[in-house]
Amino acid sequence: MESSDLKKAGLKITLPRMKILEFLESSKIRHQSAEEIYRSLLNDGEEIGLATVYRVLTQFETAGLVERHHFESGQAVFELSEKGHHDHIVCVSCGKVEEFYDELIENRQREVADEKGYHVTDHSLTLYGKCPDCRDS
Amino acid sequence: MESSDLKKAGLKITLPRMKILEFLESSKIRHQSAEEIYRSLLNDGEEIGLATVYRVLTQFETAGLVERHHFESGQAVFELSEKGHHDHIVCVSCGKVEEFYDELIENRQREVADEKGYHVTDHSLTLYGKCPDCRDS
DNA sequence: ACGTTTATGATACTGAGAACCACTATCATT
DNA sequence: AATGATAGTGGTTCTCAGTATCATAAACGT
Numbered sequence: 270m271e272s273s274d275l276k277k278a279g280l281k282i283t284l285p286r287m288k289i290l291e292f293l294e295s296s297k298i299r300h301q302s303a304e305e306i307y308r309s310l311l312n313d314g315e316e317i318g319l320a321t322v323y324r325v326l327t328q329f330e331t332a333g334l335v336e337r338h339h340f341e342s343g344q345a346v347f348e349l350s351e352k353g354h355h356d357h358i359v360c361v362s363c364g365k366v367e368e369f370y371d372e373l374i375e376n377r378q379r380e381v382a383d384e385k386g387y388h389v390t391d392h393s394l395t396l397y398g399k400c401p402d403c404r405d406s
Numbered sequence: 407m408e409s410s411d412l413k414k415a416g417l418k419i420t421l422p423r424m425k426i427l428e429f430l431e432s433s434k435i436r437h438q439s440a441e442e443i444y445r446s447l448l449n450d451g452e453e454i455g456l457a458t459v460y461r462v463l464t465q466f467e468t469a470g471l472v473e474r475h476h477f478e479s480g481q482a483v484f485e486l487s488e489k490g491h492h493d494h495i496v497c498v499s500c501g502k503v504e505e506f507y508d509e510l511i512e513n514r515q516r517e518v519a520d521e522k523g524y525h526v527t528d529h530s531l532t533l534y535g536k537c538p539d540c541r542d543s
Numbered sequence: 544a545c546g547t548t549t550a551t552g553a554t555a556c557t558g559a560g561a562a563c564c565a566c567t568a569t570c571a572t573t
Numbered sequence: 574a575a576t577g578a579t580a581g582t583g584g585t586t587c588t589c590a591g592t593a594t595c596a597t598a599a600a601c602g603t
Contacts, residue, residue, distance in 0.1 A: 281569060283581060303560080318583030323560060325581095339476055343591095344559060358524055367522060374514050378533060381508050386538035387495055394531045396515060401523035418600060420550060441590080455552035460591060462550095480560095481590060 278332035285321045286328075293335070293349045300338065300346040300366045340366075340395060356394040362403035415469035422458045423465075430472070430486045437475065437483040437494075437503045477503075477532060493531040499540035 274290065275282050292310060293301075301309075307322045326347050329335035336350045340359050346366075354375075355368040374394070382389040411427065412419050429447060430438075438446075444459045463484050466472035473487045477496050483503075491512075492505040511531065519526040 281580065283569070285582070304558095316583090320561085320584075321582055324583095327561095339478070341476070358519060358522060358526075360524070361527060369518055369522065371514060371518050374511055374518075377508060377511050377514075378531075381506055381511075382495060382533050382535055385495060385504060385506065386541075387497070387533070387535040388541060389495075389533050389535040390498060391534040392532065393534075394515075395529065396519050396524070396526050397528040397530075398519055398524040398526040404523075404525060418549070420600070422551070439590090453552090457553080457592080458551055464591095 274334060278329070278334055280328060280332060285317050286325050288315050288317060289322065289325050289329075290334070293347070299348045301348075302342075302344045302346050304344070306347070338393070338395075341397065356396075358396040358398065360400035360403055361397050362399055365400055365402075367400075411471060415466070415471055417465060417469060422454050423462050425452050425454060426459065426462050426466075427471070430484070436485045436505075438485075439479075439481045439483050441481070443484070475530070475532075478534065493533075495533040495535065497537035497540055498534050499536055502537055502539075504537075 275286055280286060288310060289306065292306060292313075296309070303322050303326055304319070306326070307317065307319050310317050310322070326335060326337070330337050330347070333350060335347050337345050337347055338357065339345055340357070342364075352368070353370070355370040356374075358367045358369060359365070378392055378394075379389060412423055417423060425447060426443065429443060429450075433446070435442075440459050440463055441456070443463070444454065444456050447454050447459070463472060463474070467474050467484070470487060472484050474482050474484055475494065476482050477494070479501070489505070490507070492507040493511075495504045495506060496502070515529055515531075516526060
């Protein structure tokens with residue numbers, strides 16, 4: 270399952286790449302930083318270098334296996350791009366990340382860019398707010 | 407003009423703060439990094455420290471005089487918040503930044519968040535693409 | 544003008560991420 | 574299955590944006 274994903278992406282099958290992919294696929298947390306992924310793998314008893322984690326995640330991103338997001342935390346977080354495109358809503362209290370997709374917003378973005386003569390290659394939309402659980406705090 | 411802005415923001419009137427505000431108000435480039443602002447002030451013959459530029463920009467941001475944006479370049483850029491809210495479209499080739507405001511998108515964002523039970527405090531929407539001048543390159 | 548308080552700026556520090564490089568693993572070929 | 578060319582690994586160093594420290598200097602109420 271995993272190894273075929275790697276081959277499709279034109280990447281050689283190596284232990285670190287397998288481990289990282291497996292970890293991302295099995296983790297309940299969808300959005301994690303390179304450091305967090307690294308720590309988790311170490312805790313799982315894997316021998317892996319931080320540099321490798323950064324390198325592999327960048328390769329995965331280039332291959333389209335993974336998406337990198339820059340929320341306001343400063344450090345990038347990565348998520349498996351198994352789902353289609355979506356945007357994010359981040360809780361400013363607890364840091365929870367939810368995903369959403371809105372056809373109307375997507376289309377309007379393209380229109381706005383077209384009006385200005387731009388050819389959009391990418392966009393990032395992130396909403397920040399308090400999630401239901403954090404509304405009182 | 408400028409000093410009253412500072413007083414309103416609850417900030418003491420100091421030379422560095424004046425210089426930075428004046429620079430931002432007179433610069434034709436609306437979106438600049440702390441380092442760029444620092445360099446420009448040095449070139450203008452001002453004596454100012456990089457630490458002060460960072461410090462003052464953060465104070466300005468807190469006071470609402472300035473907005474900080476994290477585009478994909480890695481370093482933050484600052485802009486005077488004289489205009490109302492708006493989003494950005496960034497050229498991936500030349501780095502040019504344009505602004506836009508779309509009522510439809512704004513409203514829809516609020517609706518999407520409401521549906522999920524979030525109270526939105528902020529959002530960031532940035533489109534990336536090629537501007538008309540860079541379409542061929 | 545004076546003295547307290549706050550700001551400045553040179554420098555050291557931090558933390559995320561990339562670069563380097565000697566060593567190791569992968570895999571096509573034999 | 575052994576080989577060797579190629580690509581990957583991981584420890585470490587480096588870079589770069591931004592922050593903390595602290596001795597000095599400027600701001601402003603009295």
